[in-house]
Amino acid sequence: MNDDAKLSAIRQRIDEIDLQLQQLISERAEAAQGVARIKLDEDPQTAFYRPEREAEILRRIKDRNRGPLQDAEMARLFREIMSACLALEQTLNVAFLGPDGTYTQEAVLKHFGHAVHTTAMGSIPDTFREVEAGACQYGVVPVENSTEGVITHTLDTFVNSPLRICGEVSLPINHQLLSRGNQAGQIKVVYSHAQSLAQCRGWLDQHLPHVERVAVGSNAEAARLATEIANAAAIAGEAAGEIYQLSVVASNIEDEPGNTTRFLVIGKQDSPPSGEDKTSIMFSTHNKAGGLHSMLTPFAEHGISMTRIESRPSRRGRWDYLFFIDVEGHRSDDNLAAALHEIEQAATQFKVLGSYPKAVI
Ligand SMILES: O=C(O)C(=O)C[C@]1(C(=O)O)C=C[C@@H](O)C=C1
Known part of the structure; x- marks a missing residue:
């Protein structure tokens, strides 16, 4: 077989696969419509979006992926199929x-x-x-x-x-330096959100040390300003660059590559357990020595991993703080439920902000 014949044979195979894929996607969409009818029958106020089910599906897709597409690519394709199926429901x-x-x-x-x-x-x-x-x-x-x-x-x-x-x-x-057509040497002002300016501080110090930096409400707002103001540039994402038709002067200018x-x-809804979940809570405690330590002890005693802790002034008095904590697990897990109960008993203010699937894609 010469190359032309080989190419046409492979393309014929691709056409056959596309046909099967298309039929299967339509069948899948009909199945989702069936699910929607049952959900509505059970409860007219039903939530059609089910985060725990989507997370389970996407996790399985990544687990059984055998290449050559990357796990993230495969998951992204199924993400879009599910998105279209859900749009049929609601x-x-x-x-x-x-x-x-x-x-x-x-x-x-x-x-x-x-x-x-x-x-x-x-x-x-x-x-x-x-x-x-x-x-x-x-x-x-x-x-x-x-x-x-x-x-x-x-x-x-x-x-x-x-x-x-x-x-x-x-x-x-990934931050991009975007502009209406200015070269780096022509730029006199850079607009961006304060956080993005901070995330690119090192790059700006090195490459545009004498250029004014102006913090604005959002990166997209910065991109809009860069379309209107001469000699201006914006730090924003690729999507903003496309929307505002700006060209990329320099790409990936964030100081930390893993940013x-x-x-x-x-x-309004709670997510049922998906098998790999996180729970976020908020509480405040009596302002006394060892107060926070004793509030965290139940997590250790029940074998729960804490992934994040933040404190914020409670605005109820000086030196009174609210703590925001993320832990692994679902609030309905026995050990986490027990720990949360103990913390609630000891807290002056307590709220579970939610249990939800860990990010999959
Ligand atoms: O399983 C369901 O509850 C569905 O509605 C189907 C489906 C899917 O396409 O797989 C769609 C939307 C939901 O968020 C979860 C899953």
């Missing part, structure tokens, strides 16, 4: 910290796939309010960055919100 509206083109929007699409409808909000509290009011079923907000630490605004907003955490998203952050931001998915 249009999902997800509020996020906007404007369009922010990393938070990227996190929404990574977590829910592209078949969801996204609504850009002006602030973190507005994102919470949109979900509390029922205008969107879910919201996505940033909570911590591996280089810059916690996003305090998100933690503070949880204090008075009835919403639950029902998922987490981990997004590698990652973690986002939380907030909603």
Whole structure:
């Protein structure tokens, strides 16, 4: 067989595979419609989105992947199939910290796939309010960055919100220096969110030491300004560059190569156990020596791993703090339920913010 004949034979095989794939995807979508009918029969107020089921499916897909596609690529393809199937059951509206083109929007699409409808909000509290009011079923907000630490605004907003955490998203952050066509030497001002400016401080000191740095509300806002102002550039993600049609002057300019931001998915529902879960809680304790230590002892005694601890002033008095803690496990696990009960008894204020599947993709 010559090369032309080989090529055409392989393409014929690809056509046959595509046909089978397409038929199977349609069958899968019909199956999802069947699930939706049962859910509605059982409860007219049902939640169609099931984070624990999606996490189980995506984990299995990664586990049984045998290449040549990477696990993450394979999971991403199935992520989109599930997203389209869910859209047949219900249009999902997800509020996020906007404007369009922010990393938070990227996190929404990574977590829910592209078949969801996204609504850009002006602030973190507005994102919470949109979900509390029922205008969107879910919201996505940033909570911590591996280089810059916690996003305090998100933690503070949880204090008075009835919403639950029902998922987490981990997004590698690759910052691009974007501009309308300026070369690095022509740039006089760089706009970005304060956190992104901080994450690129070393690069800016080295490559643009005399250029003014201006912090603005979001990276997407910075990208918009870079389209309007002469000799301006923005630090933002690729998505913002595409939306605002800016060219990349320098890519991946973050100082820490592993720079990652973690986002939380907030909603009104609790996520049942998925097999690999995390639980986030918030509490305050009497302001006395050893107070925090004694509050954490139940975790150690019940063999629970803590993955994060943050403290915030409680605003109820000087030196009074709220603690935000993430642990491994689901609140319905026996050992975690026992530990949480003991902590609740000893706390002056206590709230489980949610149990949810660990990020899979
Ligand atoms: O299993 C379900 O509950 C479904 O609705 C099906 C499905 C899927 O496509 O696999 C779709 C949406 C849910 O979030 C989880 C899974």
